[in-house]
Amino acid sequence: MEKRRTNGIKAYARKALTPAAVASVAGLALAPQLALADDAADAATEVSGVQVEGRANLQPASPKFTAALIDTPRSVTVIPQEIITQTAATSLSDILRTSPGITFGAGEGGQPLADRPFIRGQSSGNNVFVDGVRDSGGQVRDLFNLEQVEVIKGPDSAYNGRGSGGGSINLTTKRPNLTEATSVSARVGTDGYLRGAVDANLPVGETSAVRINLMGMQGDAPGRNAVDFDSWGAAIAAGVGIGTDTRITASYYHIDRNEMPDYGVPLFTKLGTGPNAPPRTESGVLDVPRDTFYGLSARDFQKTKADVFTLTSEHDINEAITFRNVFRYAKTLNDYLVTNPGDGGAAQFVAGEWWMKRGTKSRWNEATTVAVVTDFYGKFATGGIEHSYDVGLELSRETNKNASYVIYTTAGSACPAGFTNNSTSAGVGDCTRVFAPNPSDPWQGTITRPTPSVNYTETVGVYAFDTISFGDKVLLNLGIRHDEYSVRGQDASISSSAGVITGTTITSREGKWSFTNYQVGLVYKPTENGSFYASYGTSSTPPTISGGDQNTSSGTGSGNLSNVLLDPEEVTSAEVGVKWAFFGQRLSTSAALFQMKRENAQIQIASGVYAQVGETEVKGLEIGVTGRITPQWMVFGGYTYMDSKLVRGAYNSINVGDRLANTPEHTFSLFTTYNVTDALSLGGGAYYVSDSFGGNQGGAGGGNNAVFAPAYWRFDLYAGYRINDRLDVQLNIQNVGDEEYITRTNGVHHADFGPGRQAILTLNARF
Numbered sequence: 001m002e003k004r005r006t007n008g009i010k011a012y013a014r015k016a017l018t019p020a021a022v023a024s025v026a027g028l029a030l031a032p033q034l035a036l037a038d039d040a041a042d043a044a045t046e047v048s049g050v051q052v053e054g055r056a057n058l059q060p061a062s063p064k065f066t067a068a069l070i071d072t073p074r075s076v077t078v079i080p081q082e083i084i085t086q087t088a089a090t091s092l093s094d095i096l097r098t099s100p101g102i103t104f105g106a107g108e109g110g111q112p113l114a115d116r117p118f119i120r121g122q123s124s125g126n127n128v129f130v131d132g133v134r135d136s137g138g139q140v141r142d143l144f145n146l147e148q149v150e151v152i153k154g155p156d157s158a159y160n161g162r163g164s165g166g167g168s169i170n171l172t173t174k175r176p177n178l179t180e181a182t183s184v185s186a187r188v189g190t191d192g193y194l195r196g197a198v199d200a201n202l203p204v205g206e207t208s209a210v211r212i213n214l215m216g217m218q219g220d221a222p223g224r225n226a227v228d229f230d231s232w233g234a235a236i237a238a239g240v241g242i243g244t245d246t247r248i249t250a251s252y253y254h255i256d257r258n259e260m261p262d263y264g265v266p267l268f269t270k271l272g273t274g275p276n277a278p279p280r281t282e283s284g285v286l287d288v289p290r291d292t293f294y295g296l297s298a299r300d301f302q303k304t305k306a307d308v309f310t311l312t313s314e315h316d317i318n319e320a321i322t323f324r325n326v327f328r329y330a331k332t333l334n335d336y337l338v339t340n341p342g343d344g345g346a347a348q349f350v351a352g353e354w355w356m357k358r359g360t361k362s363r364w365n366e367a368t369t370v371a372v373v374t375d376f377y378g379k380f381a382t383g384g385i386e387h388s389y390d391v392g393l394e395l396s397r398e399t400n401k402n403a404s405y406v407i408y409t410t411a412g413s414a415c416p417a418g419f420t421n422n423s424t425s426a427g428v429g430d431c432t433r434v435f436a437p438n439p440s441d442p443w444q445g446t447i448t449r450p451t452p453s454v455n456y457t458e459t460v461g462v463y464a465f466d467t468i469s470f471g472d473k474v475l476l477n478l479g480i481r482h483d484e485y486s487v488r489g490q491d492a493s494i495s496s497s498a499g500v501i502t503g504t505t506i507t508s509r510e511g512k513w514s515f516t517n518y519q520v521g522l523v524y525k526p527t528e529n530g531s532f533y534a535s536y537g538t539s540s541t542p543p544t545i546s547g548g549d550q551n552t553s554s555g556t557g558s559g560n561l562s563n564v565l566l567d568p569e570e571v572t573s574a575e576v577g578v579k580w581a582f583f584g585q586r587l588s589t590s591a592a593l594f595q596m597k598r599e600n601a602q603i604q605i606a607s608g609v610y611a612q613v614g615e616t617e618v619k620g621l622e623i624g625v626t627g628r629i630t631p632q633w634m635v636f637g638g639y640t641y642m643d644s645k646l647v648r649g650a651y652n653s654i655n656v657g658d659r660l661a662n663t664p665e666h667t668f669s670l671f672t673t674y675n676v677t678d679a680l681s682l683g684g685g686a687y688y689v690s691d692s693f694g695g696n697q698g699g700a701g702g703g704n705n706a707v708f709a710p711a712y713w714r715f716d717l718y719a720g721y722r723i724n725d726r727l728d729v730q731l732n733i734q735n736v737g738d739e740e741y742i743t744r745t746n747g748v749h750h751a752d753f754g755p756g757r758q759a760i761l762t763l764n765a766r767f
Contacts, residue, residue, distance in 0.1 A: 087671060100640040101153070165596065487555065
């Protein structure tokens with residue numbers, strides 16, 4: 001069997017496993033994780049529709065994790081490719097619903113219309129990594145080339161440098177190996193859903209291989225009118241020296257996606273208040289059917305692209321030292337014009353019905369990243385004390401270009417007689433009925449892209465990690481990182497008339513910050529299959545980082561701080577937990593208590609006076625269970641409770657004491673399967689999210705808590721049938737009850753519906 005070194009341990013080559021093996025591998029997939037015994041992985045029969053990596057000890061790919069997950073004193077969720085396949089997930093938001101405690105924010109307040117996860121109440125859209133390298137730019141990510149998804153919860157600046165403090169997400173891509181294997185997946189579903197994927201691993205000689213992944217997809221958004229998409233992607237990776245002391249892998253990844261963007265339905269905060277406003281709901285979200293769509297098919301668009309080249313080199317210097325270097329060049333584009341239904345002004349009752357104007361949001365965002373990450377890692381012993389270490393250097397440069405389109409309507413859906421404010425700087429007309437919008441309304445006009453604002457971000461980070469083992473019972477986990485971080489750029493302010501750009505003003509700016517973060521954790525192992533831990537860590541967020549991307553802030557504040565370079569916001573977190581395995585280590589369980597404080601945010605402390613003294617707090621409990629209760633019954637899920645509040649905000653106490661935006665008190669997820677026979681497997685998923693307030697959570701702001709996404713349950717069904725050793729079918733029914741629910745709201749402009757019921761039939765073939 002082919003072996004290679006990975007993160008100081010040996011990983012084994014690819015092989016097919018049975019349903020029990022899937023649970024054994026998945027048993028490490030929800031944080032905190034516990035290692036499963038080799039015999040649990042080898043004892044398997046086969047699960048329908050899944051061919052998996054034969055690894056008994058699933059582990060984050062980064063060498064910064066210097067201990068097995070059972071000995072890592074923090075919450076780390078590793079979602080393997082098996083769960084991605086069984087849940088029929090294709091996007092980051094799809095798969096992250098299996099990890100409780102994560103929500104998604106809406107694209108607003110300077111944030112792009114893209115992936116914007118919130119982890120433990122903190123916006124973490126800028127904390128997404130691919131193979132350990134920051135994945136900048138607003139994107140909508142596909143999963144076709146992923147081996148696993150890793151969620152690191154809590155402040156992780158010691159791991160990754162600048163960050164929001166809630167955590168980070170690392171996407172581990174598929175790599176070539178020495179086992180020849182090809183799999184083909186074909187899916188067809190309701191709402192025009194079609195998806196095909198190919199994963200081919202082709203050995204070339206004794207120590208080289210090529211891996212090719214291809215994907216094509218199209219469909220409509222379930223339950224939404226006129227919202228459709230199509231995408232295609234390709235990834236090729238070539239590896240040489242596989243299984244030897246020197247290994248080199250070069251990979252190229254491309255994805256191209258076109259879709260009708262969707263800003264959901266409007267909120268009453270924008271439709272108007274008072275006796276002449278539409279009737280208000282308790283949640284503040286307009287009460288309309290889920291298929292109500294306010295966009296314009298003739299105008300709106302969203303195009304996203306990504307081109308990523310990565311070169312990874314590894315060399316085992318000796319038994320104690322391995323060298324690893326990752327070079328990355330990436331270029332992404334997020335280009336869209338979307339109707340914002342709550343941004344066109346107050347609604348008006350004219351000619352016996354409610355009318356409103358369509359507002360717009362747009363973005364042309366091109367991001368280029370050049371990064372080099374170098375690590376030296378390994379294990380050694382001194383005086384009976386064992387060390388598992390990693391020391392490294394990160395150098396990166398990001399170029400982020402941003403522009404909003406100048407949009408001018410020359411002919412659009414006419415406003416009725418009596419509608420006021422019929423003409424604006426954006427053109428004429430473009431009205432719609434509030435309760436019966438028509439996406440096929442005509443539109444003509446001009447869409448002009450102005451000179452973009454540009455940010456240049458440079459990072460130099462040095463770090464060191466060590467897990468010190470004092471015998472078999474006690475481990476000390478240490479980590480520290482220092483960053484030199486700088487941003488310089490040019491803001492482009494434009495003036496226009498009737499859709500024509502008449503002038504552009506360029507303003508230069510720059511800022512530099514230095515910050516050091518650390519983590520420390522203690523682990524006590526009373527038995528091999530259990531551990532108790534306590535940890536403490538810090539994180540830093542420079543003022544030029546805002547959730548989903550690099551914004552155009554100068555790093556200065558407001559009022560008396562307008563010429564003061566703000567200090568980074570700081571997050572500290574304490575966590576205690578237990579991890580335990582049962583039933584011969586088939587079933588892993590976990591529980592953790594955490595407390596997180598975010599400080600140093602700019603707030604107004606008096607009329608016209610500002611200071612960096614804002615503070616938020618999140619306390620909570622996480623429970624996880626993964627693996628097999630019996631040899632036939634697999635479970636994967638957990639529960640998170642979060643008690644969040646704005647501790648110190650503006651001097652007028654607005655929102656002080658309120659829960660934070662995008663931070664529901666309760667989240668629950670459970671995906672489970674049961675092997676009825678050797679060939680047939682049945683199961684499904686249950687997901688719950690309690691009320692979640694909206695709002696733009698900038699600094700210590702709690703958002704507008706007059707608007708919230710109501711609590712909801714969602715249920716999915718799964719069935720798999722193995723026809724033979726090479727062919728099987730899988731049926732997924734997502735949202736089987738066709739529940740109408742709001743998945744996110746920004747609390748200011750709009751709220752977004754979750755997808756309706758959808759059936760997907762998958763045929764998997766292996767060669």
